Amino acid sequence: MSAGDAMVVIGGGQCGARAVQVLREGGWEGAITLIGDEAAHPYERPPLSKAVLVGERTPEQGAIHREAFYREQRVDLRSGCAASKIDCAARAVTLSNGETLSYYRLLIATGAEPRRMSVPGADLAGVHVLRNAGDALAIAGELGPGRRIAVIGAGFIGLEVAASARQRGCEVVVFEAAPRALMRAVPAEVAQCLVDLHCERGVDVRFNVQVQRFEGEGRVKGIVLGDGSVVPCDAAVVGVGVAPRVALAQEAGLSIDNGIAVDPMLRTSDPHIYAAGDVCSFVHPLYRRRIRLECWRNAEDQARVAALNMLGRDEVYSAVPWFWSDQYDMTIQIAGLPAFGSTQAVRATGAASKVFFAFDEAGWLVGASGVGQTGEIARDVRVAQELIARRIRVDPERLADSATKLKSLLAAAVH
Ligand SMILES: Cc1cc2nc3c(=O)[nH]c(=O)nc-3n(C[C@H](O)[C@H](O)[C@H](O)COP(=O)(O)OP(=O)(O)OC[C@H]3O[C@@H](n4cnc5c(N)ncnc54)[C@H](O)[C@@H]3O)c2cc1C
Structure with a gap:
């Protein structure tokens, strides 16, 4: 196999598994290899702390792709196999079994590990x-x-x-x-x-x-x-947080800055190598600072952008962050980055449901956190996500007023 026709993805998690799918859907005809150090085929992590712990489902039920996907899509899945070295000059990855794989483009999606x-x-x-x-x-x-x-x-x-x-x-x-x-x-x-x-x-x-x-x-x-x-x-x-798994990238000489540092197209300091998901840090075009996200939606969205750019596109990653957590019968949904806010407006959206909108010092909406019943917060959090994405300036009092239909703010934007 020549380096010219192989895509290699390190990390068989949320991001890696989605990236190989997008590479194939995006028209890549050559070899695709997905290297994952876990024995199981790629699976979703969110159920692990919820349905799996309460005994309602098994980890296998959260498989990201059907068993047949890898065969049908000609993805060479190497489960239970770690990448142990990246040689940027030779464009090659060494595996824990001693094998060496050449790549045309490489994606590092090694995630994070618990502290x-x-x-x-x-x-x-x-x-x-x-x-x-x-x-x-x-x-x-x-x-x-x-x-x-x-x-x-x-x-x-x-x-x-x-x-x-x-x-x-x-x-x-x-x-x-x-x-x-x-x-x-x-x-x-x-x-x-x-x-x-x-x-x-x-x-x-x-x-x-x-x-x-x-x-x-x-x-x-x-x-x-x-x-x-x-x-x-x-x-x-x-549960005291996670650290991005950067050892492999660091040893290969790639730039590290609270994760593998990537540019807006998710390219590392080596133009043939991309990084995405929990492991990478990037400058978000809306927030204009380097951030690293640890959430499912980000892993999915960055997988897509990284894969398309590996195929030669020039997509900038600009999705407004979105995260959820379920505890008992309550859901929390977060759009944007509420931590960057300095003032807030609160909107009651149901008997025991509220959405908190966060504004920065210049008065821009930077985040929204909804807590309560999914059906009572999801729509407003989604609108907030769009208001942030489109940089629509909104009056906090109107957001707080439950009589205001939030969708109307998308149309009647005050710039
Ligand atoms: C218990 C739990 C619950 C969560 N719940 C939520 C939730 O409710 N909402 C939400 O938004 N997010 C949630 N998340 C976060 C979300 O699951 C992660 O953000 C997402 O999995 C990140 O995807 P990733 O592909 O970047 O990393 P991962 O999914 O961690 O995948 C990385 C993979 O790479 C492998 N790997 C690492 N090094 C190597 C190597 N050298 N060679 C080969 N393979 C390697 C790892 O073993 C792993 O399989 C949860 C996470 C956990 C752990």
Whole structure:
């Protein structure tokens, strides 16, 4: 095989699996290889902390493509095989089995990995992180009526695990070092709605708490906090964020800046290599700063743009970020980047549903966070996403007024 006719994608996750599909649909006739270090065929991660933990589905039911897809689309899927080296000069990737693959264009979609805690006992059995199917099955095996589950970190993963564990009848305590939940992601009021819901369902959520160590002999049986108190537990789940998997790119000499740094077309510092999904950072044309996103929609959208650009197009990645989380019967949906806002307008969209709109100092809408029932927030969050994308200037008072039909703001834009 000559380098001239091979597309190689490293990372058989959300982004890699979608990218190979777009490469074929986009007309690539040559070889396509997808290298994934997990044993399973590519699957969706969002159900892992929700339906898989509550026992409603298996990870395999979240397969991104049907089994036959790879054969029918002539995608050479190398599951259980890691890429161990990229030689940019030779345009070749070395695999863990010693094989070398040449590429015409390469996509790095290696995702992110959970941060571990560096406190004593963090490696005891029963202390888990959650990123892949194996992690989810191991945690699911810990859950059951009366089991005491400690969750470290009140971010999205931690709170989703807490909700699932509670639904399985566990006694759940959440420890968060910060003064509130979801510190980087949503306004304080949205975080509070979720925390209230957890408290109503019987979860013990504690803020400003430092975990000093995990204790137990061979297996965790308690958590020692900063004030010296010990909270007994049968298992713990650490959800303290993720780090982009950049080692391979870094060793290959590609630019790194909170992830693999890519240009607006998702090209790395080597013009033959692209990066997309959780692993890359990019300057968003609307926000004009380098950001890195960790969400499903971004992985899907960047896969598409990267693949088309690998085929020779010049598409700029400009999608307004969109994210969701489900906890119990409540959904949270976020469009844009609320953290970049300095003022806000609140709109009641249902009995217990609200959308919080965030504005920057210049008065531009930069984000919207909806919390409540999906049917009561989804439409308004979608309109907010469009208002942000089209840079339509809106009056916060009109957004807050539930009598205003938000769609009308798309037409009657004040520029
Ligand atoms: C439990 C969980 C729940 C989530 N829930 C939501 C949600 O509700 N809403 C939402 O918007 N987002 C959610 N996300 C985030 C979303 O799933 C991720 O943003 C998305 O999976 C990112 O896709 P990716 O392809 O960039 O990375 P990944 O899906 O992580 O895929 C990367 C793949 O590359 C593999 N890999 C890494 N290095 C190598 C190598 N050297 N060689 C070969 N393969 C390699 C990895 O093992 C992995 O399979 C959730 C994530 C998790 C973990």
